[in-house]
Amino acid sequence: MRVVEAFRAAFGASPQTVWRAPGRVNLIGEHTDYNDGFVLPFAVPWGLTAALTPRADGVVRLLSLQSADGEPVVMETREESRGWTRYVVGVLAMLGDRVAGADIAIDGDVPQGAGLSSSAALEVAVASALNDVHGLGMTPMELALLSQKAENDFVGMPCGIMDQAASALCEEGHALFLDCRSLGSRSIPFDLAAHGLSLLIIDTQVHHEHAGGEYAKRRAECESAARKLGVPALRDVTDLAGALAQLQGDERKRTEHVVTENHRVEALVGLLRAGAVTEIGALLNASHLSLRDLYEVSSPELDVAVEAALKGGARGARMTGGGFGGSAIALVPVERLESVQESVSAAYAERGYQAPRFLPATPAQGAHRIA
Template sequence: MPDHEPAAPSATTTGVAPGRVNLIGEHVDYNGGRCLPFALRQATTARVGRRDDDRLRVTSRDEAWEGRVDALDDAPGWVRYVAGVVLALDVTQGLDVAISSDVPIGAGLSSSAALECSVAYAVDALLDLGRTPEQLEQASVRAESETVGAPTGGLDQAVSVHAEEHHALLLDFGSGAREQVRFDPASHDLGVLVIDTRVSHELTDGGYEARRDQAWEAARLLGVTTLAEASPAALEQAGLEEPLLRRARHVVSEVRRVDAFVEALRADRWDLLGPLLDASHASLRDDYEVSCEELDVAVEVAREAGALGARMTGGGFGGSAIALVPVERLTAVRSALTHAFVLRGWTPPDFIDASPGPGAHVR
């Protein structure tokens, strides 16, 4: 999906939805666990207008597609996210949809959920459907799982819809509970640096689905509904074979890291956050095996250059890392990362200075 705004049709309604960074709690959403994402300031905009036929036309920069939402054989991948939302909302009205975005694509920052949620909000407002935020969230989840075929757990759409400025959103996929947790690193002279390795990842390529299936099989063997219910002691006594033991160990330990991270924030103990980020990355690298060389180098170099802690974020197999960095070290960390990538013959990473922003809305 290109990132420049095309000319929009007249009489439009505009939906805006952000990308996201997950602070901690990776690959636990579909395992009934807890995670802690926040919304980026970077967002996707969808301008939607009515047509006088039943066709869908989607444009973005110099790309365009037109057809029926129930005939997507020739539709490029990014169009399926849009069409999937229209299908999930049971809309038969023809629509013109113009997309623009500054959320990096393939960086593990949920450009897909930003696209889905921006379209959902715009279509709902334009056609006066009267759907609740929760219903628009679920329509976006259905678009990704049913039309696109990406087996995600719903984390991305939840935070894109429900995020609040200067907060992270604690999501419990076991109980369904959601809680806003104050997260304002700037007030502590800290910054969250997003390091886009520019190694593109695709959640429909099988790696994500394989990890999900292994985790679910481990839960079945442990006799629990979801892995988040398992205790470390039960896990060690279960006699799971590899790689199921390591997959389960990541989920069980990651849920506890999320709880410790939230407790540290509530106690204003920012000094405890870095080691939790480090431990999360080690678990994702060694037990869940969803990291890659570029992510590992980004995390290691960021720490060496002064980050308090760092880890990969998102589904993995490429994408981005995050680092919690004292403000006075941000320039040095960026410089060290650029040098390290160039030294290895890699394309230099892109950077985002991330701060928690608002969720989806109509503009």
């Protein structure tokens, strides 16, 4: 394995443990996680692998096989972390006195900028490896929460729990139905091949950076709306019409999206449990329209991808992830895959957009140790 070979070359010995954690794609339930709502992600086949050996001196030496110079970044203190190293050092910081330093080599194959949550995969891989070598006994959900805290408190990105939970808990062949308040979860069978379907990720090649920007603004709007409605979170709104009558402007639109999106998640889970996989497309379409018009986190490239995918024969499509770029997903009959890709590619070329990237995804295994 090349990450082990790189670790040996950089640090002069074999790593004590190697863990892999996947990225995720969210089937439905967008911007509901930090509103204490419901989400339905699944792990993708691409992820981050962390080879790790602990150190007792507090020094952190990090090597990424994706870095330009291929040289380890050495940090005597946590304050020295920059860029991608913040996600790793943040996990170490959240573990406090339970760990000291570490030598870590990272290898990843998550398509960058596609909105597939490479940052959560990195956090969960490192947290899982540290949990292993130090015998901390943390559960997958505890590791997810630790990783989320690292991103919230150390990196400064106010993300919800969905990405880290998906990376830590997902099972192969299943989606993860997660209640972001209680943290209760259930694996829901999601066997696309048995129904002649494929889930196509359409990477718009429009990269996005959420930290401190529009994502944080949306979260603040939701929290403000919840305060005005006198509820702990928008998940608790039971009378949507009454709630909307009390709100104005953006807060009104954000509330309508969150409440109806939670309903869509529950409806889609019901269809999957009934084996009606082919019937979920309308819910994906409705989710996209809500994200475009009410939550206002889509982009022209995402909208064109969704419209062209449907024109090409997809049963349903929507943007996925935080928005403003990244990826869309399309539920496509296997025999229509080529037609959908041609339709989206032609629509992009017509508008002068950069050619999209297509990634057929199957539900993969969550974080696991590599022997």
